[in-house]
Amino acid sequence: xxxKIIKAELSAGYRDFLPxxxxxxxxxxxxxxxxxxxxxxxxxxxxxxxxxxxxTGGDENFSKQLFRISRAEGSDPLALRFDLTVPLARVIxxxxxxxxxxxxxxxxxxxWRGERSQAGRYREFxxxxxxxVGSDSMMADAEIIAVMYGVxxxxxxxxxxxxxxxxxxxxxxxxxADFPKEKIGAVxxxxxxxxxxxxGPVGEELEALGLSKDQIDALKKFVTLRGKNSTDALSQLKxxxxxSPLAQEGIxxxxxxxxxxxxxxxxxxxxxxxxxxxxxxxxxTGPVFETTLTDIPEIGSVFSGGRYDGxxxxxxxxxxxxxxxxxGVDRLFAALEKLGKIKxxxxxxxxxxxxxDPVAREYIQEVAAKLRGDGISTDIYLGSEESLKGQxxxxxxxxAPIIIIAGEEEMKKKTVQIKNTIxxxxxxxxxxxxxxxxxSILKK
Amino acid sequence: xxxKIIKAELSAGYRDFLPxxxxxxxxxxxxxxxxxxxxxxxxxxxxxxxxxxxxTGGDENFSKQLFRISRAEGSDPLALRFDLTVPLARVIxxxxxxxxxxxxxxxxxxxWRGERSQAGRYREFxxxxxxxVGSDSMMADAEIIAVMYGVxxxxxxxxxxxxxxxxxxxxxxxxxADFPKEKIGAVxxxxxxxxxxxxGPVGEELEALGLSKDQIDALKKFVTLRGKNSTDALSQLKxxxxxSPLAQEGIxxxxxxxxxxxxxxxxxxxxxxxxxxxxxxxxxTGPVFETTLTDIPEIGSVFSGGRYDGxxxxxxxxxxxxxxxxxGVDRLFAALEKLGKIKxxxxxxxxxxxxxDPVAREYIQEVAAKLRGDGISTDIYLGSEESLKGQxxxxxxxxAPIIIIAGEEEMKKKTVQIKNTIxxxxxxxxxxxxxxxxxSILKK
Numbered sequence: 001x002x003x004k005i006i007k008a009e010l011s012a013g014y015r016d017f018l019p020x021x022x023x024x025x026x027x028x029x030x031x032x033x034x035x036x037x038x039x040x041x042x043x044x045x046x047x048x049x050x051x052x053x054x055x056t057g058g059d060e061n062f063s064k065q066l067f068r069i070s071r072a073e074g075s076d077p078l079a080l081r082f083d084l085t086v087p088l089a090r091v092i093x094x095x096x097x098x099x100x101x102x103x104x105x106x107x108x109x110x111x112w113r114g115e116r117s118q119a120g121r122y123r124e125f126x127x128x129x130x131x132x133v134g135s136d137s138m139m140a141d142a143e144i145i146a147v148m149y150g151v152x153x154x155x156x157x158x159x160x161x162x163x164x165x166x167x168x169x170x171x172x173x174x175x176x177a178d179f180p181k182e183k184i185g186a187v188x189x190x191x192x193x194x195x196x197x198x199x200g201p202v203g204e205e206l207e208a209l210g211l212s213k214d215q216i217d218a219l220k221k222f223v224t225l226r227g228k229n230s231t232d233a234l235s236q237l238k239x240x241x242x243x244s245p246l247a248q249e250g251i252x253x254x255x256x257x258x259x260x261x262x263x264x265x266x267x268x269x270x271x272x273x274x275x276x277x278x279x280x281x282x283x284x285t286g287p288v289f290e291t292t293l294t295d296i297p298e299i300g301s302v303f304s305g306g307r308y309d310g311x312x313x314x315x316x317x318x319x320x321x322x323x324x325x326x327x328g329v330d331r332l333f334a335a336l337e338k339l340g341k342i343k344x345x346x347x348x349x350x351x352x353x354x355x356x357d358p359v360a361r362e363y364i365q366e367v368a369a370k371l372r373g374d375g376i377s378t379d380i381y382l383g384s385e386e387s388l389k390g391q392x393x394x395x396x397x398x399x400a401p402i403i404i405i406a407g408e409e410e411m412k413k414k415t416v417q418i419k420n421t422i423x424x425x426x427x428x429x430x431x432x433x434x435x436x437x438x439x440s441i442l443k444k
Numbered sequence: 445x446x447x448k449i450i451k452a453e454l455s456a457g458y459r460d461f462l463p464x465x466x467x468x469x470x471x472x473x474x475x476x477x478x479x480x481x482x483x484x485x486x487x488x489x490x491x492x493x494x495x496x497x498x499x500t501g502g503d504e505n506f507s508k509q510l511f512r513i514s515r516a517e518g519s520d521p522l523a524l525r526f527d528l529t530v531p532l533a534r535v536i537x538x539x540x541x542x543x544x545x546x547x548x549x550x551x552x553x554x555x556w557r558g559e560r561s562q563a564g565r566y567r568e569f570x571x572x573x574x575x576x577v578g579s580d581s582m583m584a585d586a587e588i589i590a591v592m593y594g595v596x597x598x599x600x601x602x603x604x605x606x607x608x609x610x611x612x613x614x615x616x617x618x619x620x621a622d623f624p625k626e627k628i629g630a631v632x633x634x635x636x637x638x639x640x641x642x643x644g645p646v647g648e649e650l651e652a653l654g655l656s657k658d659q660i661d662a663l664k665k666f667v668t669l670r671g672k673n674s675t676d677a678l679s680q681l682k683x684x685x686x687x688s689p690l691a692q693e694g695i696x697x698x699x700x701x702x703x704x705x706x707x708x709x710x711x712x713x714x715x716x717x718x719x720x721x722x723x724x725x726x727x728x729t730g731p732v733f734e735t736t737l738t739d740i741p742e743i744g745s746v747f748s749g750g751r752y753d754g755x756x757x758x759x760x761x762x763x764x765x766x767x768x769x770x771x772g773v774d775r776l777f778a779a780l781e782k783l784g785k786i787k788x789x790x791x792x793x794x795x796x797x798x799x800x801d802p803v804a805r806e807y808i809q810e811v812a813a814k815l816r817g818d819g820i821s822t823d824i825y826l827g828s829e830e831s832l833k834g835q836x837x838x839x840x841x842x843x844a845p846i847i848i849i850a851g852e853e854e855m856k857k858k859t860v861q862i863k864n865t866i867x868x869x870x871x872x873x874x875x876x877x878x879x880x881x882x883x884s885i886l887k888k
Contacts, residue, residue, distance in 0.1 A: 004502070005757075005758070005759060005760065005761060006497055006498060006501060006502075006758055006759055007759070008498070008534045008535075008537035008538035008759035008760070009495070009498075009534075009538060010491065010494065010495070011493070011494070011495055011520050011522055014491040014493060014494075015491065016488065016489065016490050016491070016535055016538075016539075017487075017488060017489040017490075018488055018535070018539060018542055018543065019486035019487060019488060019549065020542070022486070022487040022488050022489055023486060023487060025489075026487050037792045037821050038816050038819065038820075038821050038822070039816065039821075039822070039823075040791065040792065040793035040796075040821055040822055040823030040824075041792070042463035042466070042467060042790075042791050042792045042793075043461075043463060043466040043467060043470050043792070044460065044461060044462055044463060044466050045460065045461040045466055045469075046460045046461075047454065047458040047459065047460070047554075047568045048492060048524075048554055048556075048568060049455070049458060049511075049556070049567070049568055050454065050455070050458075051453070051454070051455055053450055054450060054452070054453075057450060058448070058450075067493075067513050068513070068514045069511050069512070069513065069514070069524075070512045070513070070514035076455050078455055080492075080513075090452045090453075091452075091460055091462070093452035094452035094453060094460075095460075095462060098462055098464070099462065100790075100838065100841060100842075101827060102825075102826045102827040104791075104823065105463065110491075110492055110554070112492075112493070123493070124491045124492060124493055132826060134827060134828075135826035135827055135828075136828070137826050139799070139805070139809070139824065139826055140826045142809075143824065143826070146813075150816070259806060260805075260806070260809060262806075263805075263806035263807075263809035263810050263813070264809050264810075264812070264813050265810070265813035265817065313449075314449070314450055315449060315450055315451070315452035316449065316452070317449060346486075346544075347484065347486050347548075348481045348484065348485070348486045348487070349484035349486075352484075355583070361583070361704075361707075362703060362704070362706075362707035363707075365583070365586075365704060365707035365708050366707050366708075366709070368708070369590075369707070369708050369709035372482050372483065372594070373709065375482065376482075377481050377482050377483075377484055378482070378483070378484055379483075379484030379548065380484075380583065380587065381546075382546045382576060382579035382581050382583055382584045382587070383545060383546040383578060383579055384578075384579075384580070394544065397544060398544075
């Protein structure tokens with residue numbers, strides 16, 4: 001009976017990262033981690049599986065997107081986390097003694113959402129978050145903006161804009177534009193589309209919500225307000241929204257943020273106060289942040305967040321203030337790819353040692369061990385191709401900058417041939433001096 | 445109505461890593477990655493969720509431990525992966541053109557198993573694998589042993605032993621000890637317990653399986669065979685098992701491994717041929733490896749693997765040879781903790797800048813920005829404690845080696861107080877020279 005062969009494939013909405021994409025992806029993740037640590041954020045890890053109640057807080061809207069775990073013997077309903085913020089809130093409530101506040105943590109991890117699978121939408125993706133818990137100072141929000149700036153610069157991105165708003169200002173809109181408070185959610189969802197849509201269709205949406213021309217005009221005046229700089233914009237807004245005490249509070253917070261962000265060394269042109277930034281998630285309560293790439297705004301925000309002072313209350317009788325931001329790793333990677341900032345590589349190896357002469361097998365292993373001992377990433381050809389020519393063709397395809405060739409002849413002389421695949425040159429060197437020669441080529 | 449507070453807790457069998465454990469854990473993972481890359485292994489990532497059929501291959505034994513995903517609209521039955529090897533086999537079959545063989549990859553990732561939850565057993569844990577696919581050379585198996593050795597040394601572990609066997613030798617046991625082939629699975633499971641149990645109870649298990657005294661004696665002779673060294677042990681085994689052609693093939697393979705491992709620079713005392721090593725998983729077909737820590741053998745193997753030439757056949761009509769090993773990250777971390785090799789830290793920050801004087805708020809932010817600009821991980825105190833004394837107590841508890849103090853007085857002089865918390869000394873320095881002074885303390 002012929003054995004059944006199972007088709008090797010993923011379900012829709014999932015994907016693999018092969019070395020060609022994983023090597024640069026890893027290097028991006030390392031860079032982000034480096035910046036987070038530079039700003040004093042420490043790592044934590046939490047499991048992918050949590051109790052369903054923890055994740056949803058009983059909110060049915062979230063639970064539609066939830067991936068539930070089905071286990072016969074399981075007692076608690078369990079599910080996969082859909083972000084890293086809710087698990088952080090749980091951690092804060094669960095370990096009050098271990099985690100002294102303020103607490104700054106970063107976390108990288110997979111999250112899962114039951115999105116309709118479509119181009120560029122994945123059901124499993126990676127988030128990379130930095131949060132400050134237990135500080136209600138606007139200095140904390142300024143730190144988040146500074147770390148966002150630091151990450152973008154570290155990744156070599158020059159044309160980007162961190163857009164900052166305050167949910168308190170947005171929550172003051174019903175008072176300002178004189179529309180019913182119940183409509184604020186729908187209004188914000190429309191306004192939030194302004195990073196991708198122009199005012200025209202957004203205005204039509206607002207009309208469909210039953211807003212009057214006066215109300216819509218007031219909203220347009222609000223979202224299109226621009227000043228000479230952030231301080232000027234805030235000062236204009238203060239006058240515009242003078243009827244709303246809540247908005248005044250939000251404006252005052254942003255004025256503080258402006259001063260702190262400058263002191264933290266973030267240049268003025270890297271960020272802007274933008275009153276159209278709403279951020280979808282319900283839990284934001286203060287400043288909110290987004291990062292768009294000036295050259296590809298259509299990709300949306302690659303690094304976003306805000307203050308969410310209420311979230312920990314789900315798990316604790318005492319309120320805990322918190323602010324943070326999350327890198328959408330997959331979207332950021334796609335953006336960097338579009339910007340031509342991703343160098344695709346097939347292998348991490350800097351050297352491939354050929355292995356075509358059975359007599360010299362242990363000799364080339366000793367050479368490889370010497371290179372590795374000197375910190376040089378080294379591969380030995382281990383495939384079925386026996387000819388020097390065939391192995392050389394394989395090694396050239398890997399893109400490794402150096403190929404080392406040694407057969408019986410070299411073994412007897414205790415030498416190796418060192419091939420520089422980039423400059424297409426070759427030299428013979430003593431085996432004992434191979435690491436030094438390889439380093440001198442790599443450092444060029 | 446009082447809001448319901450949800451109890452912040454994990455389900456049994458799951459756990460969090462707070463900074464105290466995550467900081468050293470991260471450093472261990474970085475070390476392992478460094479060694480894997482040194483040996484020319486490149487990273488890949490695959491999703492946590494795969495089609496159920498891919499994971500189980502239709503095998504009901506595996507599927508008992510499986511975590512299934514329940515989704516109303518989902519078409520394929522999906523589940524969480526239980527290891528990284530089966531996904532690798534899928535990847536190999538799925539991308540024959542993208543992945544030129546031999547292909548060396550490493551992968552770190554969470555895996556999930558529905559184990560009965562008990563002390564030290566987790567339902568979600570981390571594996572870190574290195575595998576070579578597409579090489580039937582024993583040089584590949586030797587590379588795996590060398591990389592295992594490299595990792596253990598890199599982690600500062602001195603007393604360990606890599607124990608090597610060959611499944612072909614074990615599969616020759618029915619011929620050698622003259623018992624029915626059907627019993628081989630049960631016999632190997634008993635023998636596999638010898639790393640934790642002595643011969644006594646294992647012998648009793650074999651008796652319970654219906655083996656005769658002669659058969660058991662022959663098995664004991666086999667598993668307790670020790671030579672002066674690996675070469676000698678293999679030469680003795682060759683005579684002992686001369687009736688089994690399969691065992692002879694396995695012995696020949698190990699003889700090749702012995703020669704290669706030496707050439708790759710692994711010292712003789714770091715590894716040993718041990719005929720009692722069986723490894724549980726059904727898919728092994730050739731050499732198998734385990735790593736035990738001499739000082740805490742009861743913890744079991746921390747780094748194990750073997751050759752599994754048949755696995756890719758589940759997804760492909762052509763056989764693809766493969767060999768590799770997996771670090772049990774959680775077990776390894778527990779072992780390093782027991783060995784006192786884990787330095788617990790509360791924060792990655794090297795400097796905490798106090799923030800007690802509202803007048804100097806932007807001044808200290810500028811100081812922090814300078815330190816960060818010079819690559820020094822720096823935290824600014826952002827909590828509600830307002831007094832210098834209270835903030836100092838907080839900063840001292842974080843364990844950060846340096847605390848920087850600056851109020852209005854220092855601001856006017858453009859200086860800072862630099863407190864070395866380890867040597868309990870303090871100096872005043874110009875703010876512009878702070879990075880240089882901090883580096884000189886950190887480098888001590």
